[in-house]
Amino acid sequence: MLELLFAARWSPYLAGAGIGLLVCLAFLLSNRPIGCSTAFLKARGMLGGLVSPERVESMEYYQRFAPTVDWQFMIVPGAIIGGFIASLLSGTFGLELVPTFWADRFGESVVLRWAVGLAGGILLGFGSRWAGGCTSGHGISGNLQLSLASMLAAAGFFIGGILVSLAIFGIPDGRGVWGLV
Amino acid sequence: MTTIQGIRNNRSLQTGLGLLFGILFGFLLVRGGATEHEVIWGQLLLYDFTVLKIMLSAVLVGMIGFHLLRSLGLVELHVATPSLGSNLVGGLIFGLGFGLLGLCPGTVAGAIGRGSVDALVAGAIGLLIGTGLFARLYPRISRGIARAGPLPWKTVPELLGNVNPWIVVVPAAIAILGLFWVLETLGL
Numbered sequence: 001m002l003e004l005l006f007a008a009r010w011s012p013y014l015a016g017a018g019i020g021l022l023v024c025l026a027f028l029l030s031n032r033p034i035g036c037s038t039a040f041l042k043a044r045g046m047l048g049g050l051v052s053p054e055r056v057e058s059m060e061y062y063q064r065f066a067p068t069v070d071w072q073f074m075i076v077p078g079a080i081i082g083g084f085i086a087s088l089l090s091g092t093f094g095l096e097l098v099p100t101f102w103a104d105r106f107g108e109s110v111v112l113r114w115a116v117g118l119a120g121g122i123l124l125g126f127g128s129r130w131a132g133g134c135t136s137g138h139g140i141s142g143n144l145q146l147s148l149a150s151m152l153a154a155a156g157f158f159i160g161g162i163l164v165s166l167a168i169f170g171i172p173d174g175r176g177v178w179g180l181v
Numbered sequence: 182m183t184t185i186q187g188i189r190n191n192r193s194l195q196t197g198l199g200l201l202f203g204i205l206f207g208f209l210l211v212r213g214g215a216t217e218h219e220v221i222w223g224q225l226l227l228y229d230f231t232v233l234k235i236m237l238s239a240v241l242v243g244m245i246g247f248h249l250l251r252s253l254g255l256v257e258l259h260v261a262t263p264s265l266g267s268n269l270v271g272g273l274i275f276g277l278g279f280g281l282l283g284l285c286p287g288t289v290a291g292a293i294g295r296g297s298v299d300a301l302v303a304g305a306i307g308l309l310i311g312t313g314l315f316a317r318l319y320p321r322i323s324r325g326i327a328r329a330g331p332l333p334w335k336t337v338p339e340l341l342g343n344v345n346p347w348i349v350v351v352p353a354a355i356a357i358l359g360l361f362w363v364l365e366t367l368g369l
Binding site: 007008009010012013014015016017018019020021022023024025026027028029030031032033034036037039040041043044045047048059060061062069070071072073074075076077078079080081082083084085086087092093094095096097098099100101102113114116117118119120121122123124125126127128129130131132133134135136138139140141142143144145146147148149150151152153154155156157158159160161162163164165166167168169171172175176177178180 | 185188189192195196197198199200201202203204205206207208209210211212213214215216218219222223225226227228229230231232234235236237238239240241242243244246247250255256257258259260261262263264265267268269270271272273274275276277278279280281282283285286287288289290291292293294295296297298299302303304305306307308309310311312313314315316317319320322327332334335336337338340346349350353361367369
């Protein structure tokens with residue numbers, strides 16, 4: 001059992017089952033679905049509040065999601081810490097400027113990568129709030145409640161993601177499902 | 182029940198629990214491999230099914246656990262009112278970003294923890310800009326396109342005529358297990 005704590009990778013089924021139990025625990029003890037995009041919104045509201053608190057307070061969306069340090073906010077700093085602990089224990093922590101998968105195709109240019117990645121991050125933030133949640137809030141916490149809103153959102157996440165990835169990287173020949181067709 | 186209510190109403194305890202749940206979530210995301218760009222892109226290019234296996238295992242275990250707790254009266258539903266204009270359109274916009282970044286909001290956090298500067302600079306800053314942009318446009322979007330194509334049911338059991346949720350949970354669990362079997366048989 002103890003080796004598991006230090007192993008770099010677990011079976012995806014085991015990691016997923018752990019997340020499923022975690023979501024149940026959050027429902028039981030906190031009466032909330034685990035989601036991550038709200039925390040980024042709250043952080044954005046807090047940053048905006050440093051410049052102009054009146055403006056943030058007057059905005060309807062921040063009245064629905066108050067920009068405060070609370071349960072919902074703490075999920076993201078927690079996940080950063082959890083990711084750090086996991087990679088330290090397995091010895092896989094390491095600074096990575098450009099993802100290897102990207103560099104293999106488009107080179108080591110940090111400017112190109114971050115420009116494309118930043119556009120992705122903006123769309124991710126905008127789309128997650130538009131859809132009312134992200135891969136964790138809708139994709140896992142919502143779908144396990146058999147929520148139709150979450151099923152629609154998850155369909156959008158993957159249809160959009162698959163189309164864009166195929167457009168960027170091309171169809172990978174002979175790998176995965178492409179080897180079956 | 183009173184102790185659970187006490188825990189739920191204790192705000193500082195809840196803030197601590199949020200941190201704890203976040204830590205466990207980030208840990209599990211890294212252990213599953215979901216915070217690696219190549220794993221996410223491998224899923225979106227349909228040759229590495231790690232992400233789907235993680236998500237559906239979480240849904241399988243969570244769905245059974247949640248409905249057990251719900252049958253015991255310990256938890257309640259937390260679901261949104263669905264509409265095509267909100268969930269599907271927003272989901273597609275999210276998907277464009279998912280493909281460009283190779284991470285999603287939760288895995289951005291986990292990836293920052295394992296040392297991805299890309300997740301911090303492109304991911305987290307992009308998310309802050311994008312969520313802020315939505316906050317600014319929210320009054321217009323929420324009264325406009327987000328209301329288009331509403332669905333009259335919130336959950337699958339409701340869609341089927343308010344059936345007992347277990348009538349959906351059991352076949353859904355079997356279908357997920359069947360899909361895992363297919364993925365493993367095909368070597369995906």
